[in-house]
Amino acid sequence: MISNIPPAPAIDGTTHLHSGKVRDLYRIDAGEHAGRLLMVASDRISAYDFVLASTIPDKGEILTRMSLWWFEQLSSLVPHHVVSTDVPAEVAGRAVVCESLEMFPVECVARGYLTGSGLVDYRASGEVCGIPLAPGLEDGSRLPAPIFTPATKAELGDHDENVSYDAVVATVGDEDAAALRDLTLRVYARAEELARERGILLADTKLEFGRRAGGSTIVLADEVLTPDSSRYWPADAWRPGRTQPSYDKQIVRNWLTSEASGWDRSSGEEPPALPAEVVEETRTKYVEAYERLTGERF
Template identity: 45%
Template structure:
């Protein structure tokens, strides 16, 4: 296992297990009858993985996903267990893996990012300013930056290969990729999960502005896969700091992005080393997101 000077887990190494994918954050291993998802403390910004990580970030991502899977247990998902000690081949690595890992079912992942927007911000806001539309959907006039939308929008995108960027596509294009029935099922599930999470989070003082989901299939049944409703896959705003007409403060890595924007850096690899104070502040934001959502501290 590779840790940085701040104690952040940067990379996992598990001899004897096949590494299927080393993504921006997750290392995925083949367990034969299942997969092992390990959320490291790596952090990416502007599609570049930073050289140092954010301590406990991977733990927060995993524990928040587990929280939502439990809260919405009526939605089929890929989780088998979060107890790595239950697998003999992982016994030697429990100290490194426990708390940041999930043992999950193998699924055929559908090639669509299922994005739901409840508020008009980011690329959606930019599109609206230019065209009055978001992902080809015509919106009424009069919205401001960070306005709550009259109804949440399903705005899917392609799933890009590493190094490429996702591209927004229409609902009809989703149907062309995976079939009309599956497209309708993804839209219905995505809006249902978002609305459930939004209503819950509001009671905890968090606005879920937007989020993205991934789905897979097992024996023709659509299930929720990967992480869900975390600060990496969603925009969380503290409700007491929310103000229409501004870009609200986020409980995520926006603090890192804002810092990087002050540098003379061309947003290509390698990324710059993050200062200790930026790392600490970002770690605190992730832990605060967990505390506010669950009412517990990690």
């Protein structure tokens, strides 16, 4: 379990509630948004169940701006949890005021391509989350149609575990399971189309949903369609049968597992600090993904 997350900074008028690998969550105690949540995206980066000592400059702002852009693109499909971007000055640009929701204990994953843990499951059983797939698929193969491949929400630092649709039904009931599957696939389809128009393939994405207290409305929450929660590949470099180049922290993983890092993943020791060139290359990938998707300059 991850235990090396630095303490969250104090923010006047708020109470710190929780810190994840990247985000810090606060309750707003006074003012117009009293009772709402303040979600702050840091520049932290994690890999292999460690929060690294190195940070990626501007990462928190990039992730926040990308999520806000996607929430706007998806607003006709599903409501989102963002209430305001009027936040304390010390976290301006990388925080949002959001609703407090009853979160569904399910990671809602859509896959349009076979890779990652889905590929591992497929190679072992010919299925992903109980969904049979055709034989002969490779790393990076495009699926005939996107599939809903949910996962359990693991404790911080543990791995999410892929589960079947029936397991989701057992957790949240038939009606909500069907609604979550439908929303996940609709969001993926819309996002995949928009990304493809911009020369980027959306291989898969993880979404989180909640429900407003006392209501039936399902709301899209947390981050959405960022390089931290999604696999983005440059379309012109897609070649099934290999690991695809990507717009995410794969650069960091590659360096950590190379001889150059001197780090043994199985040692249990914390990874070393990242070289400046790895930090800069990672930042460049995040910026490029943001600019290509949104058409905006960072």
